[in-house]
Amino acid sequence: MKKVRRPTQAGAFYEKDAESLKQQIEECFLHKLGPGKIPKVAKTSLKNIIGLVCPHAGYMFSGPVAAHAYYSLAVDGKPDIVVIFGPNHTGYGSALAVTNEGFWQTPLGDVEIDSGTANKITKEAHIIDVDDSAHRFEHSIEVQLPFLQYLYGSTFKVVPICFLMQDLPSAKEVGKAVAKVLAEKNAVIIASSDMTHYESQQSAAKKDRQALEAVEAMDEDRFYSAVESQRISICGYGPIVALISAAKSLGAKEAKLLSYKTSGDVIGDYSSVVGYAAVCFTK
Secondary structure, eight states: OOOEEOOSSBTTTBOSSHHHHHHHHHHHHHSTTSOSSOOOOOSSBOSSEEEEEEOOSOHHHHHHHHHHHHHHHHHHOBOSEEEEEEEOSSOOSOSEEEOOSSEEEETTEEEEEOHHHHHHHHHHOTTOEEOSTTTSSOHHHHTTHHHHHHHHTTOSEEEEEEESOOOHHHHHHHHHHHHHHHTTSOEEEEEEOOOOEEEOHHHHHHHHHHHHHHHHTTOHHHHHHHHHHTTOOOTTHHHHHHHHHHHHHTTOOEEEEEEEEEHHHHHSOOSSEEEEEEEEEEO
């Protein structure tokens, strides 16, 4: 019997049946805050993209911003392996946890876990445990999968890594280990994170700009220091540090902000917003 991690957010963060979900994803691409068109997926392996920062709120809020990241990925090519770093919001499981076997299911079908890659990563980074309980109810990684399945069907494998511990040395270590394992492979790394939570539009935009400038400079120390000193409530700061670290090891030359919006831009209430950013790391 195959091991399947069933979706916990279908019907909440995104639509629960396949047709409605496809339509919802298309609406994200076509949205006025999105890219404005549906991407034509390049049939080749990835050419330039090494990694992406993607938000993970409900699709009605952050979907259009996420669509910018997935649009750039689609036109760049098709990955064989997608490593997804996500923060652990639930508190369950190990401090750094990977799932190394089975399938993750969404309304769009099953995505296979890349056991070989997952196991090599745990050999390289001894701080990562194999632990399914950290992933059982966590949404940050799950919400990235339907976008990937919309583009690529079931032609890619995934390695989900959940960060309860997000300190700077650990995140850098994960990034370097993942880079070592992915060298020469046709792979992309996605850091799943929302930006500032529940502050005014003005405050969120100011704090997030500081953080995102450090991301664009590919300076994980500066980014981490901004998060700490300004008390920026970015939920996936560890995943972002790990991505910057991995991308540099894999030869990234540029990190570019594709889109930054807030929940206020979506619903028109600017008094208490959550920030969403899409960033693309290229060779």
